[in-house]
Amino acid sequence: MAVKVISIGNILMGDDGVGIRVGERIKDYLEDRNIEFITGETDFQYCASKIQPGDFLFILDAAITGREPGDITVIPIENYIYKGNLYSQHGCSLITLINLYKKEVKGYIIAIEVEEIKFSLELSSLLQSKLNNITKEIIEIIKEVSKCNNL
Secondary structure: OOEEEEEEOOOOEHHHHHHHHHHHHHHHHHHHOOOEEEEEEOOHHHHHHOOOOOOEEEEEEEEOOOOOOOOEEEEEHHHOOOOOOOOEOOHHHHHHHHHHOOOOOEEEEEEEEOOOOOOEOOOOHHHHHHHHHHHHHHHHHHHHHHHHOOO
16 A cells, blocks of 8 residues: 555646646655655546555645635545545546546545636636645645554
């Protein structure tokens, strides 16, 4: 069993790339703790190829749930394995592949609420202004979940 953080999103679509941006910021932190970091972007086949049965996953992704931009929702992956209803922008495709390949995994989707998704190489100014706090909060989530699950 390995612990892995997979960041997904499209950096060409503004806030949709927030999972990638956060992943880039925490990569060194993760590697120092022997947590494998995978930048998946929108290549779900690549992501699925990196997942092994028994892995514990943290999937970082953008979300549109109606909450405040920058809010973080932590969703157990088990809630969506074999169910198909998922709040994140790209997680459904990755979860679909996990199901298709019958990979038994545990973990969480860490969904970051976005302000807008549009053609842009930059995050919205609102999300950019909250990026440091979002990053710190996600590190704390990973620390706490890892501690509670003896990872």
